[in-house]
Amino acid sequence: RGKLHANQISSNNIGVRISGSSDPVLTDNDLLNNKVAITINESAKSLIRGNRIKGNKQDGIHVSGTANPLIDGNMLTEHRRDGIRLEMEKGGGTLRNNQITYNNELGILLISSSKPSIEKNKILSNSQGGIHYRENSGGSCQNNEIVKNKLGIRVANNAAPRIWENSIKQNEGDGIEIMNKAKPKINKNTVSGNNGDGISLILDQSGGEITNNQSLRNRGYGISFLNDNRPTSLINNITNGNFEGDIFEEGI
Numbered sequence: 336r337g338k339l340h341a342n343q344i345s346s347n348n349i350g351v352r353i354s355g356s357s358d359p360v361l362t363d364n365d366l367l368n369n370k371v372a373i374t375i376n377e378s379a380k381s382l383i384r385g386n387r388i389k390g391n392k393q394d395g396i397h398v399s400g401t402a403n404p405l406i407d408g409n410m411l412t413e414h415r416r417d418g419i420r421l422e423m424e425k426g427g428g429t430l431r432n433n434q435i436t437y438n439n440e441l442g443i444l445l446i447s448s449s450k451p452s453i454e455k456n457k458i459l460s461n462s463q464g465g466i467h468y469r470e471n472s473g474g475s476c477q478n479n480e481i482v483k484n485k486l487g488i489r490v491a492n493n494a495a496p497r498i499w500e501n502s503i504k505q506n507e508g509d510g511i512e513i514m515n516k517a518k519p520k521i522n523k524n525t526v527s528g529n530n531g532d533g534i535s536l537i538l539d540q541s542g543g544e545i546t547n548n549q550s551l552r553n554r555g556y557g558i559s560f561l562n563d564n565r566p567t568s569l570i571n572n573i574t575n576g577n578f579e580g581d582i583f584e585e586g587i
Contacts, residue, residue: 336358336359336360337357337359337360338359338360338361338362339351339359339360339361339362339364340360340361340362340363340364341362341363341364342364342365343364343365343367344364344365344366344367344369344372345365345366345367345368345369346367346368346369347369347370348369348370348371349369349370349371349373349374350366350369350371350372350373350391351364351366351372351373351374352373352374352376353373353374353375353376353379353381353402353404354374354375354376354377354379355377355378355379356377356378356379356380357379357380357381358379358380358381359381359382360381360382360384361373361381361382361383361384361386362382362384362385362386363385363386364386364387365386365387365389366386366387366388366389366391366395367389367390367391368390368391368392369391369392370391370392370393371391371392371393371394371395371396371397372388372391372394372395372396373388373395373396373397374396374397374398374399375396375397375398375399375402375404376398376399376400376402377400377401377402378400378401378402378403379400379402379403379404380402380403380404380405380428381402381404381405382404382405382407383396383404383405383406383407383409384405384406384407384408384409385407385408385409386409386410387409387410388409388410388411388412388414389410389411389412389413389414390412390413390414391414391415392414392415393414393415393416394414394416394417394418394419394420395411395412395414395417395418395419395435395438396409396411396418396419396420397419397420397422398419398420398421398422398423398427398428398449399421399422399423399424400423400424401423401424401425401426402423402426402427402428403426403427403428404428404429405428405429405431406419406428406429406430406431406433407429407431407432407433408431408432408433409433409434410433410434410436411433411434411435411436411438412434412435412436412437412438413436413437413438413439414438414439414440415439415440416438416439416440416441417438417440417441417442417443417444418433418435418436418438418441418442418443418458418461419433419435419442419443419444420441420443420444420446421443421444421445421446421449421451421472422446422447422449423447423448423449423450423451424447424448425448425450426449426450426451427445427449427450427451427452427474428451428452429451429452429453429454430443430451430452430453430454430456431452431453431454431455431456432454432455432456433456433457434456434457434459435456435457435458435459435461436457436458436459436460436461437459437460437461437462438461438462439462439463440461440462440463440464441461441463441464441465441466441467442458442459442461442464442465442466442481442484443456443458443465443466443467444467444469445466445467445468445469445472445474445494445496446469446470446472447470447471447472448470448471448472448473449472449473449474450472450473450474450496451474451475452474452475452477453466453474453475453476453477453479454475454476454477454478454479455477455478455479456479456480457479457480457482458479458480458481458482458484459480459482459483459484460482460483460484461484461485462484462485463484463485463486464484464485464486464487464488464489465481465482465484465486465487465488465503465506466479466481466487466488466489467488467489467491468488468489468490468491468494468496468517468519469491469492469494470492470493470494471492471493471494471495472494472496473494473495473496473497474496474497475496475497475498475499476488476496476497476498476499476501477497477498477499477500477501478500478501479501479502480501480502481501481502481503481504481506482502482503482504482505482506483505483506483507484506484507485506485507485508486506486507486508486509486512486531487503487504487506487508487509487510487511487512487526487529488501488503488510488511488512489511489512489513489514490511490512490513490514490517490519491513491514491515491517492515492516492517493515493516493517493518494517494518494519495517495518495519495520495543496519496520497519497520497522498511498519498520498521498522498524499520499521499522499523499524500522500523500524501524501525502524502525502527503524503525503526503527503529504525504526504527504528504529505527505528505529506529506530506531507529507530507531508529508530508531509529509531509532509533509534509535509555510526510527510529510531510532510533510534510550510553511524511526511533511534511535512532512534512535512537513534513535513536513537513538513543514536514537514538514539515537515538515539516538516539516540516542517538517542517543518542518543519543519544520543520544520546521534521543521544521545521546521548522544522545522546522547522548523546523547523548524548524549525548525549525551526548526549526550526551526553527549527550527551527552527553528551528552528553529553529554529555530553530554530555531553531554531555532553532555532556532557532558532559532577532579532583533550533551533553533555533556533557533558533574533577534548534550534557534558534559535555535556535558535559535561536558536559536560536561536564536565536566537561537562538562538564538565538566539564540564541564541565541566541567542564542566542567543566543567543568544566544567544568544569545558545566545568545569545572546568546569546570546571546572547570547571547572548572548573549572549573549575550572550573550574550575550577550581551573551574551575551576551577552575552576552577552578553577553578554577554578554579555577555578555579556574556577556579556580556581556582556583557572557574557575557577557580557581557582558572558574558581558582558583559582559583559584560583560584560585561585562585563585
């Protein structure tokens with residue numbers, strides 16, 4: 336298992352490319368001003384830990400194919416596109432304990448069939464949003480702090496992640512936005528102090544679950560339904576102190 340430790344890698348098209356079935360360890364490196372800092376594709380694994388990934392011209396880390404990395408304890412900041420972009424045929428590995436901040440688009444983007452575990456990350460001040468699930472993506476999102484982004488979490492298209500026990504606060508728009516035919520399971524999150532609604536649903540068909548969440552002191556509504564479609568399960572949510580009101584149902 337090869338190791339890449341304490342290097343400075345800058346001004347390349349791709350800083351580090353991990354492909355095939357390789358399984359390297361990357362620790363304590365500085366990856367600066369590349370087009371993309373790290374790409375992981377095909378069936379590669381890899382441990383990406385404790386690196387400083389800053390100011391690259393597209394994404395900090397781009398994962399595709401059937402790769403299965405562990406991305407742990409890195410700083411990813413100030414990229415022109417996304418901090419981490421996952422474009423998987425299946426799977427997606429684990430994203431844990433990372434600080435993902437000040438990226439020009441999204442903190443984390445999941446498209447295609449990406450289904451990683453996203454846990455204990457701090458996702459702060461990303462210009463277009465914290466985490467966006469699109470297409471057929473899913474997986475789990477647990478115990479993250481998602482703060483001061485344009486939007487906290489968006490779940491769109493046919494995405495169906497499990498989103499639980501996160502702190503989603505002080506974002507410029509909604510805390511959680513669910514739209515199209517998405518069917519997430521939203522459970523035990525604290526959604527507070529956002530400038531839009533705490534949880535907003537704009538569904539083309541009914542589905543998903545919203546249970547045991549606290550939606551508190553948001554500038555919009557605690558939970559808003561912007562058409563007639565509803566989650567399959569909507570129980571035990573606490574909405575309190577929201578400026579526009581605790582529940583909004585269009586047409587009612």
